[in-house]
Amino acid sequence: MSKKILIVDLFAGPGGLGEGFSSFTCAGDRPFKLATSVEKDPKAHRTLTLRAFFRQFDQVPEEYYEYVRAGDPSLREELFRQFRSESDAAVEETLGGPSTLGDKEDDKRIFSRIRAALENHEGPKVVIGGPPCQAYSVVGRARNKGIEGYTLENDGRARLYREYLEVLNEVEPEVFVMENVRGILSAKVNGQLIFDQILKDLKKPFKSVGRSKGSEYEIFSLVSPLPQADVLDNRAYTSSSDFLIKAEKYGIPQTRHRVILLGVKRGLLIREPEILDPSPNICLTTADVIGDLPRLRSGLTKIENTPESWQGNLHDAANAIRRMLEELNERLSLPDGFPLNGSGASLVSQGGNFVPFDAKMGGFAFPDESLRKWFWDDRIGGFLNHSARGHMPSDIYRYLFASSFAQLNDGASPTSRDFHPDLKPKHKNWTSGKFVDRFKVQARNRTPSTITSHIAKDGHYFIHYDPAQCRSLTVREAARIQTFPDNYFFEGNRTEQYSQVGNAVPPLLANKIAQIVYGILN
Structure with missing residues (x-):
């Protein structure tokens, strides 16, 4: 029986959130294990699978470094053939190909994989991910105004969080983490703030997807303590902006402002979760x-x-x-x-x-040395994806x-x-x-x-x-700002690599969130 904390990663992109959780260590152990990573974009999925392969090893083989240095897509099949058991595990984790939540055929494969991973699992479960945000972003909404007949309620991208709810209801995780753009705080459907409805749905996912029973959740901020922390049954944040994380305040070299919600199964907590520790003396340039x-x-x-x-x-x-x-x-x-x-x-x-x-x-x-250790891998012998x-x-x-x-x-x-x-x-x-x-x-x-x-x-x-x-x-410079380690290789052409990096969650921020989640579960 597996004692690891199993992770289901939705809308994974190239794997920023998953990288942060899977690389978290405690007393030399890596307690989180990615069971399933779901991504629909073919090139991001290709990157995701390669990183899943990388994680299979305690000591990454030199052949991996030879492949990423060469940058020849035709050599990937040979690399995977040389390490068949590890590559099979990586392919299984990423569902054997790009998969779209909400597509009937893909959903069969996604939910089958999730059930198989959970079948013999006795430990905690965590769901992570951020539904695509273009429909909610301020820029996206400005563009959509120019589209004749456009309404947010009819935008399929705006409904993808419903697919997230379906997975929550299936997995019933002890904890979930959901990320989105700050524009979600002000987006409206039929004149009503959609964020209020999202919070309501996340508290009772089973009810939101039409089921009669299931797990209930409490929703927490990762940066703002509750005003009434000592009253467990009477907690309320004063503003929706309490859920907004300004990444630069927490040791991330980027003015990235995102909404990240922490859901904890009702009855699991005996005290309020920790919040991210600000880094007032670290303002990375x-x-x-x-x-x-x-x-x-x-x-x-x-x-x-x-x-x-x-x-x-x-x-x-x-x-x-x-x-x-x-x-x-x-x-x-x-x-x-x-x-x-x-x-x-x-x-x-x-x-x-x-x-x-x-x-x-x-x-x-x-x-500082901790940042160097996070990025640097002297086995590469140089820098990947560094093309002007x-x-x-x-x-x-x-x-x-x-x-x-x-x-x-x-x-x-x-x-x-x-x-x-x-x-x-x-x-x-x-x-x-x-x-x-x-x-x-x-x-x-x-x-x-x-x-x-x-x-x-x-x-x-x-x-x-x-x-x-x-x-x-360059892609590598953008990846550094996004806090991807230097041995993280992005597949596809340069334009596709840029898109992957830009759509990702900073892995170092995810790593800090993983520490909080680990504390809740222990």
């Missing part, structure tokens, strides 16, 4: 988490993509930007050679699937201006009104105010912005702070 990564030149589109062409374009851009900065603000005092000071001329590599570690770069940028995307020459001018501006203004990015007329994009409504922060620098000395799936479409909101590199963030 962009340089803290990506400063050690190899410096890369951006690629070029529209013109020949060679180091020589890039250097010539950058030289011309540097001279133009210097004049523009002086023209825009005579008070700026530009140092000699600013912004490049000759450093850009040596950059010839765009990076790639694997970039070897360069000992000449010196030590690591991590501010290509940019149009006109955007390279804009990126160089934006990063130079931020360097001169204590990390502040330029707004649309700060752009020189020669740099303004040819958008009809550029001056309307809608593009006020269209070009955003992830400043060296500030906490990075939220990594979102939009990074897959363009890099304008994720500009590297180093003017000499003149590019947007």
